[in-house]
Amino acid sequence: MALLTLGxxxxxxxLELRERVAFTPERMAEAFAALRATSGASEAAILSTCNRTEIYLAGDDDCAYTVLRWLSGFHGLDTAELENAMYVHRDADAVRHMMRVASGLDSMVLGEPQILGQLKDAYALARDHNASGTCLSRLFEQSFTVAKRVRTETAIGENPVSVAYAAVSMANHIFSDMSxxxxxxxxxxxxxxxxxxxxADAGVTQFLVANRTLERAQALAEARGGRGILLSEIPxxxxxxDIVIxxxxxPLPILGKGAVERALKGRKHRPYFMVDIAVPRDIEPEVASLADVFLYTVDDLRQVIEENVRSREGAAREAENLISAGTQTFLSQLRALDxxxxxxxxxxxxxxxxxxxxEKALRTLRNGGDPETVLRSMGRGITNKLLHEPSIQVRKATSEGRVEVTRWLRELHQLEVQEDDVIPTTPEKL
Incomplete structure (x- = not known):
């Protein structure tokens, strides 16, 4: 079983390309059906987050370029443009990559925990669409196990470093007293x-949470003493x-330049701090051109994240060792399945x-054949039929110089090496 990851x-x-390659929930069913039909892979899964889009495949063929063309066509992109940004991992490298992703070692924020939940969601989605079989299921489960070990056995998650944490850290630079x-x-x-x-940890006590579903917005807001509203109530x-995250x-922006311009008129130059973590973007990029508005995207958070991540580098080295061990364990399991x-x-x-x-022996007995003769003939027949094809293949392999086949045969059947069978390694003396 071959494994392949493209992403x-x-x-x-x-960011501009990542948001164009992102899969929306509404198109996932269509994507799974088209992907499996196009790639020919027996198993598939799709991970789509603000920082990555990855496709995981299991099957007998190397279909990387076929999937690249499908992905380009699905999103209406130029194949060459996407190919320049695409990475491909095969077999052991694909296994190691998923484990690194699950453990947060391939994230913008080293060791961030959100990606593990997103990967679990991707696995659940693949199962819901009957796209994940034995091989990918085992790979996901092993990756989750390794990620848990990384969390519990290293200090990778001791300091609160994430896109969310970086966003709040930047707000501290804009507002001296966030309460x-x-x-x-x-x-x-x-x-x-x-x-x-x-x-809340930074001192903010006044929250509004806007969401498409009011019940979910209210539940999250009330946990912080705030109020939930619908997206239509944002203007x-x-x-x-003061803070918009x-x-x-x-798939389309929720907050446009016009709405922000109207809101600014009554603020008397009080600044806005805005962070758009979404891919595709929720806030129109043109908002950044307005006075008194500080708008940041996930890419703008990179510098803050890099400063906070240094403390995790030692833990990351320990995590890599766990991932190497986990990769070998999975590959051994895969070979055992084969x-x-x-x-x-x-x-x-x-x-x-x-x-x-x-059946041949029973027919002979029904016709009055001697039982002892029939049994001996049946034994010879079974032996000859079982050994016929292997004997042909061993002779062929040996004649071609593949002497390891003979050694394997001896090992499989625990045959002793006879002195006459040993090939001398040094010339005989004359």
Whole structure:
């Protein structure tokens, strides 16, 4: 079983390209159906976050370029443009890559924990669409196990470093006393939940949470003593907030330049701090051109993140050792699965040949044949049929110089090496 991973991330592609390659929830069913039909892979999974889009495949063929062309066509992109940003990992490298992703070692924020939940969601989505089989399921489960060990056995997660934490850290540079500021959080997913926690730790006590579903917005806001509203209510409250942080899965911007311009008129030069964590973006990029607005995207957070991540570099080296061990464990399991399938075929063939000889013997007995003669003939027949094809293949391999086949045969059947069979390694003396 061959494994393949194709993807782009924050290191290989700018935000503009990443947001064009992102998969929206509404198109996932279409994507899975088209991907499996096009690639020919028996198993598939798709991970799509603000910092990466990755496709995981298991099958018998190397279909990297086929998938690249499909991905380009699905999103209406130029294949060459996407190819320049694309990375491909195969087999052991694909296994190691998923484990590094799950452990947060391939993230913009080294060791950030959100990616593990996102990878679990990708696995669940693949199962919901009947796209994940034995091989990918085992790879996901092993990756989750390794990621848990990395979390518990290293200091990779001791310091609170994440995109959410970096966003709040930047807000501290704009506002000297954040207890006086009111925050509007757009979205109600895990990232916004983490943002709310970090804002509360920084002193913010006034929260508004806007979401497409009011119940979810209210639940998250009330946990922080705030209020939940619908997305359509944002223009009415925008003038009263100072901090706007957004992270939704919307394919189109939620907050436009016009709405922010209108809100600014009554603020008397009080600054806005805005962070758009979403891919595709929730806040129109043109908002950044307005006076008194400090707008940042996930890419703008990179410098803050790099400063906070240095403390985790030693733990990352320990984590890499755990990942190497986890990779070897998984590959051993995969080889064992292949061995089981081969042994099953071997046994089925042996039983088929046995049954042929048994039926032949029974016919002879029904016709009055001597039982002892029939049994001896049946034994010879089974032996000859079982050994015929292997004997031909061993002779062929030996004549071609593949002497390891003979050694394997001796090992498999625990045959002793006879002196006459040993090939001398030094010339005989004359």
């Amino acid at each position: 782009i991330n924050h290191r290989t592609a700018p 006086r500021n009111r925050a509007l959080l757009i979205g109600a997913g895990q990232t916004i939940e983490l943002v709310a926690r970090h804002l 009415g409250v925008l003038g009263d907030v 957004s992270s939704t899965a919307s 061995a089981v399938a081969t042994l099953k075929q071997f046994r089925q063939r042996a039983e088929y040949l046995r049954d042929i000889e048994i």
